[in-house]
Amino acid sequence: MSAEQSGEAENPPIRRLTDWDTGRLRELASEHGTPLYVTDPERVAENCARLRAAFPDADVKYAVKAHTGRAVLETVREAGLDAECASAGEVRRALDAGFSGDRVDYTAVNPPARDLDAVVDWWGDHPDLTVTVGARDTLDRLAERGYDGRVCVRVNPGVGAGHHEKVRTGAAPKFGVPYDRAADVVADAREQFDVVGLHAHAGSGIHGEEDLAAHRDLVARMGELAREIGDDDIEFVDVGGGFGVPYREDDPALDIRAVADATREALGDVAATLAVEPGRYVVADAGVLLTEVNTVKPTPEVTVAGVDAGMTDLLRPAMYDAYHAIRNLDREPGADASADTGPVTVAGPICETGDTFCDGRELPIPERGDLLAVGNAGAYGYEMASTYNSRPRPAEVRLASDVLRARETLAGVTRLEHGGRDE
Ligand SMILES: Cc1ncc(COP(=O)(O)O)c(C=O)c1O
Ligand SMILES: N[C@@H](CCCC[NH3+])C(=O)O
Missing domain, CATH: 3.20.20.10 (Alanine racemase)
Structure with a gap:
């Protein structure tokens, strides 16, 4: 049976990170900011x-x-x-x-x-x-x-x-x-x-x-x-x-x-x-996490790409050493920017050594402001997010349009203190 006959052409068994529309992800990041979960x-x-x-x-x-x-x-x-x-x-x-x-x-x-x-x-x-x-x-x-x-x-x-x-x-x-x-x-x-x-x-x-x-x-x-x-x-x-x-x-x-x-x-x-x-x-391949590079630090071993998402947004790499595919949307083949590659460690803002999304992975050398996409973030992504280090939880938007979960604010993180309570 061909892929077309089995319906696989329209409904493939996996949507890979490379299948997501870069232009759309970019639009969503600039409209809603990062870190941002995108769900389809x-x-x-x-x-x-x-x-x-x-x-x-x-x-x-x-x-x-x-x-x-x-x-x-x-x-x-x-x-x-x-x-x-x-x-x-x-x-x-x-x-x-x-x-x-x-x-x-x-x-x-x-x-x-x-x-x-x-x-x-x-x-x-x-x-x-x-x-x-x-x-x-x-x-x-x-x-x-x-x-x-x-x-x-x-x-x-x-x-x-x-x-x-x-x-x-x-x-x-x-x-x-x-x-x-x-x-x-x-x-x-x-x-x-x-x-x-x-x-x-x-x-x-x-x-x-x-x-x-x-x-x-x-x-x-x-x-x-x-x-x-x-x-x-x-x-x-x-x-x-x-x-x-x-x-x-x-x-x-x-x-x-x-x-x-x-x-x-x-x-x-x-x-x-x-x-x-x-x-x-x-749900795994129905979600990606978008995060922006805010710090680039060359070291003798690796280039550290500091990003605005961390283990508080996506815990799986820290908790299970889980591998998630990562794409630098600003350094894709064919993009204007340079795409020299090297070992890159993508690290979040949390005070723990385990707060990395990858360690020394061969990726395009990033520049400050680059947008990264992390794949298979639809399962156990937002669900395992926390407010450790008083980091508000990220926003989640639908690929096609609306905000699904608003970005948490610092007031949201502290709302239960000093007599504050949920009804
Ligand atoms: C009782 C039970 N059912 C279903 C699941 C779903 O597992 P998965 O998301 O890997 O399909 C889990 C999680 O492992 C579980 O604990
Ligand atoms: N949270 C786990 C899987 C679910 C375990 C629940 N029984 C993961 O991210 O892989």
């Missing part, structure tokens, strides 16, 4: 369409944590995905974005009392929402609050995968009930709740063969467990998300159809519906 909900819609085509019989849920912005949530809802939420706050955002209760799952990990109180309260108006529970204590705490609705049991499959040890949740004891106790927990839960599903998640950024093999192991284990507890007594078996995207310029894109086929095969014969809950795959 149209690309989110394409990613949802590709997932739905790959998993036509499955319940595809979007892991809201990857990008919680209203425009993204509305796009995902319209595209027919459900919402998997990691906190009461995410449940609220999903409901506010128009997801009906039957399309909302709350995955409760050591849930704070305030979260349980809020979700049980909203359950009154949305009796079809589902709470995913990873410990007997959470079942007890729900029952204490009068909840007797839909419950999904999260299992620790003992199999982890992902781009960094900090995101390989599958084998970490923190998550889910141990596999060999899961059937007992399901039996107990059935006495008080409507047990509608099983859940497990290997981790985030599943990309290479090893990760894919771990994902298949997890799925196979979940298929076995479903048959053990009665696969026609539950509605779904959720095998998590984690589908990776290529961060390096020459990384291949994941063949999502092949992953879907392998998932179905590993699950085996199960009457319940297969469910998946990707986040990154939906």
